[in-house]
Amino acid sequence: MSPRGALETGATWLLALLWISPLLYALWAAFHPAEFAVTFDPLAPLTLENFREALARAPFPRYMLNTFILVTMLLAAQFVLCTLAAYAFARYRFKGADIAFALVLVQLMIAPEILIVENYATLAHLGLVDTILGIGLPYMASAFGIFLLRQAFKSTPKELEEAARLEGCGTLGVLWRVYVPLARPTYLAYGLVSVSHHWNNFLWPLVVTNSVETRPLTVGLGVFGAPESGVDWSVVSAATLLSVAPLMLAFLLFQRQFVQSFMRAGIR
Numbered sequence: 717m718s719p720r721g722a723l724e725t726g727a728t729w730l731l732a733l734l735w736i737s738p739l740l741y742a743l744w745a746a747f748h749p750a751e752f753a754v755t756f757d758p759l760a761p762l763t764l765e766n767f768r769e770a771l772a773r774a775p776f777p778r779y780m781l782n783t784f785i786l787v788t789m790l791l792a793a794q795f796v797l798c799t800l801a802a803y804a805f806a807r808y809r810f811k812g813a814d815i816a817f818a819l820v821l822v823q824l825m826i827a828p829e830i831l832i833v834e835n836y837a838t839l840a841h842l843g844l845v846d847t848i849l850g851i852g853l854p855y856m857a858s859a860f861g862i863f864l865l866r867q868a869f870k871s872t873p874k875e876l877e878e879a880a881r882l883e884g885c886g887t888l889g890v891l892w893r894v895y896v897p898l899a900r901p902t903y904l905a906y907g908l909v910s911v912s913h914h915w916n917n918f919l920w921p922l923v924v925t926n927s928v929e930t931r932p933l934t935v936g937l938g939v940f941g942a943p944e945s946g947v948d949w950s951v952v953s954a955a956t957l958l959s960v961a962p963l964m965l966a967f968l969l970f971q972r973q974f975v976q977s978f979m980r981a982g983i984r
Contacts, residue, residue, distance in 0.1 A: 739960075745953035753949045766954035770940070773951070775928055776958050779936035784962075786848050786932055787911045793856040794910055795903065801857075802865035803891055807877070817866075823859035832923055839924060846926045855914065861906050868899040915963055933959040 745753040752760040835854045844850035880890045918934040925931045941952045
């Protein structure tokens, strides 16, 4: 290996180690007593008491259920809305289509945090503050999803649509039987991005939720690890692992499909 190649390999391993070091520390602290949380002793005893303590002090199963409901609801709504909008932009020519699509893309340039006050006022007017629906409502129409699916639909040969129409398919039939199956890698790639983003979203759920019945995992973990409630790093690390375990498990089980979906869903 050339010196340049060795340097690049070493730098890659160093960056990977730096990136994964917080997770490695969380794994160490979560499975060891508190007195070994900041000291590395290969002979330190293993324990599950930190997980029992975390589950006893906060309703993490409820937080996880809230998060699961939230990301599932959001993903279903985004798939429906983004599919219909992307198909319209990809295959229909109407007056003002380019302007409408440009306005959709403008959303990509606006940080969601800028709209927190207006979104909260809207939800208060609708009576949706402190509800799971209220958390997800501002994110159901995704400009990124519309753009990604539009690119995938535009790359679909029109001959396939014409053949489907000759077989008697209507507009929704063509969309369901031709465009959606061919864009499956794009759906999978976008679904992964959406689920991981909203699973980890913190600021907006923190603003709009007030009760255990609606808090997602990120907010529940933030309340649990607040300094005023006392910080036990072993217990906090155990709670953190409980929060990230579903996404980690999903990635480990389907990592090959994850990588292939992103490779096939490149923007053309």
